[in-house]
Amino acid sequence: MKCPYCGHEETRVLDSRVDSSGFTIRRRRECTKCKGRFTTYERYEFGPIFVIKRDGRREKFDRKKMLNGIMKACEKTSVTLEDMEKAVDTIINKLQKSGNLEVSSVEIGKLVMEQLKELNEVAYVRFASVYKDFREIDQFLEVVKELKNEK
Numbered sequence: 001m002k003c004p005y006c007g008h009e010e011t012r013v014l015d016s017r018v019d020s021s022g023f024t025i026r027r028r029r030e031c032t033k034c035k036g037r038f039t040t041y042e043r044y045e046f047g048p049i050f051v052i053k054r055d056g057r058r059e060k061f062d063r064k065k066m067l068n069g070i071m072k073a074c075e076k077t078s079v080t081l082e083d084m085e086k087a088v089d090t091i092i093n094k095l096q097k098s099g100n101l102e103v104s105s106v107e108i109g110k111l112v113m114e115q116l117k118e119l120n121e122v123a124y125v126r127f128a129s130v131y132k133d134f135r136e137i138d139q140f141l142e143v144v145k146e147l148k149n150e151k
């Protein structure tokens, strides 16, 4: 990495330490030519996740929005905020690990449903009813039936 002061190509690392979170490395460097000092950080690089909406629009993935959706579904259930946060993190980790950084909103909905199914049945059915946009009571009953069959 070039020196930011004189552009010299050679710098040496004076000190290198992992920060308290364990996720960042901080390095103090010195230019071998002008002796100028600077700091560099090494962090994980995750690309932003994009959501493709039903109408084809592309939108940057919004963690808060997903959490809000889950919170709504979990209203008046025993699911804790911590569980909800964990569910969101699990989904994000899955997406990042798969390297699939463009996901359809349908896929996102499925991932949320997967998580809610494990957390709470009421929340799951609530979310499903919004996500699947039930027009008829039959469709709704179908989901409830599926849920019972899987038990």
Ligand SMILES: [Zn+2]
Pocket (backbone or CB within 6 Å): 003, 004, 005, 006, 007, 008, 031, 032, 033, 034, 035, 036
């Ligand atoms: Zn320099």
